Amino acid sequence: MLVASASSLTPYALRQQIRQGKFKGNTSGQAAGFVQCNLAIIPADYANEFLRFCQANPKPCPLIGMAASPGDYLISDAGEDVDIRTDVPAYQLFEHGEPTAKVPDLLEVWRDDLVTFMLGCSFSFEEALLADGLEIRNITEGVNVPMYRTNLPCTPAGRFSGNMVVSMRPMPAAAAIRAIQICSRFPAVHGAPVHLGDPALIGIKDISKPDFGDAVTIRDGELPVFWACGVTPQLAIRQAKPPFCITHSPGCMLVTDIPNSKLSVL
Template sequence: MQNKTPLEIRHAIRSGQLNSNTSGLAGGYVQANLAILPADWAAEFLLFCQLNPKPCPLVGVSANPGDIAIAGLAEDMDIRTDVPRYKIFEHGELVREVEDIREQWRDDLVIFALGCSFSFEEALLADGLEIRNVTEAVNVPMYRTNIACKPAGRFSGDMVVSMRPMKPADAIRAIQICSRFPSVHGAPVHFGDPAAIGIRDIGRPDFGDAVSIRPGEVPVFWACGVTPQVAIEQARPPFCITHSPGHMLVTDLLNSKLSVL
């Protein structure tokens, strides 16, 4: 799948040929986190994203309830089948994970696509920086923190962060690079002591997989698109669908179009 176009990757997911983590696929293109909510919850969630752009950077919203695509985001898009794995929530509780949501689809649902760290990882790799989760071929480690998001209506909660270990000089370079990409989480929110942001055990991520941290390296933390799932858990909408962490919507947007410089 490494040399496939975004459209070919979506078709492979739709046909069941691909149901794995999408990290490393469709180089140069934006991959998106996903939240799907009933229309009567959509306005509050939209405001939550607008108030918390680092963990919830919007790259697209469906125009009408029931739409299965977001205009301009991806050719021949069908959100019901084009993500490798979905999470289904009822009243804030995870009830199942599935590989397509055709059975769960309703005509009152609104799609939110949010920027993903895979975009800035590509920029870091292009600058010669190592990304440990890529090197070790695992999903990026993600952690719940004590960094509070700004509330909006029924949505609130603490930020989830993703972590990549780096030497201090590389961490500073990463800050410079990622500042150019505010639409995909932007610069890190913290580096150094995990306990300072409420992380008790760096070796036990809440989502994703642990990676090695070598002598002389510090953990570097970015706002993460799993944050909306935490807000959804707390808001407890009667029904919601998200992506499973690491299993993204591969879009036709170029990463280069998101750079502000």
């Protein structure tokens, strides 16, 4: 049994709960005040191309940091005793671009040629929206944020290409405008929304059926508001087809010791 609510834990304490298998859920709303990161763990011979892909597509792939060298799994820049192999609730494995397994840790599959990339996550800016009095529906309903494939193309880099994935939070129009103002201060965690309103305009056929995460209630008079999402690299990985790579499982982030306030440009 957890000794404290996960949302009240420090990032270090939450990572220890995750490492011990005591916390297995999505990390939205957890360890308030600290940066959460998407992960992409890429073989070294693909790493430079993936780095260029992130640099060319900063909205869906905002680079927070990366391992100093291949094989490094202790990432001191992310916080105290951060072990990339164990400190995320769930990981997605890929072989030749195809998802093969969801695993709770990487201890049995880690390799010395793997390079870890940490990418900004929308869960970080959710705190700023909540602090301003805006509702985050997926947190209210206790589910993972809904995420969708779109027809918005990313800029290719080497073998990496594909369309953007977006996360969605429904809001009344006034709240959506305020959300744009707030999130513009956080370019390192996806920044301002990329679209609001008609989902068909960005290639989403059925808003009630997300490609990743969970559906949430959209009330009468609300607009769906879409942010670039860190699941985008998973589609790029499927295009590049590296022999082996790893990402976080959608919604299950690396919670760092980096304060969200360090990412604000204002």
